[in-house]
Amino acid sequence: MSCGRFREAVSARLDGEPLGLSVAALDAHLASCPDCAGWAEAAAAVTRRARLDVRPVPDLSDQIVADIALPARRVLRRRWSLRVALAVVGVVQLAIGIPAVTGHSIGMAMSMHSAHEAAAWNLAIGAAFVAVALVPRRAAGLIPLLVTFLVVLGVLSARDLAAGTVGGDRIATHAVALLGLLLLVALDRAERALPPGRFAAAGRRDDGDGHLRTVA
Secondary structure, eight states: OOHHHHHHHHHHHHHTOOOSSOHHHHHHHHHHOHHHHHHHHHHHHHHHHHHHOOOOOOOOHHHHIIIIIHHHHHHHHHHHHHHHHHHHHHHHHHHHHHHHHTTOOTTOOOOHHHHHHHHHHHHHHHHHHHHHHHSGGGHHHHHHHHHHHHHHHHHHHHHHHHHTSSOHHHHHHHHHHHHHHHHHHHHHHHHHHSOHHHHHHHHHHHHTSOSOOOOO
């Protein structure tokens, strides 16, 4: 019989399992085989240390609270502040777009239809800001559109300002949309930082019901 079979029997004896051979045969082999005897002593020592290890299990509750619960509360507070700020920016953006409905535009002369187009854009952006403030999980869907709009607007505004066809007061009104974009990005990051359970609960409160919701 090979040494491997006897070593399996030694492991079984240490674990309190059936040996698969007689005790006398195992002891006779250990007495005659120094390699297996040494292996048996080392295995017994390892087993004894494992069973006698009484080191206390550390209490990780404080660390769990510090790493998970407290950051989640901070995210929720930041999320609420961002929603309020975005709602305010949305109202300001609406106020910028309202004069153009009647053909008047802040710091810029334009035709009636151009004024109406500007009004439509500004009112839509303002309404979108307010809507996302109410349902913040929609922030991610608005970011690509607003980034494209502001990049194109920035390039054209810089050219018009250099040509003298638009005043600085009109350019300053675009800062509101830029601020709204920054708030959208921050709010989207706060949404993604919420733990799954808290995220679902926040989504139900925002939507006003407890049904499953789609992903924006």
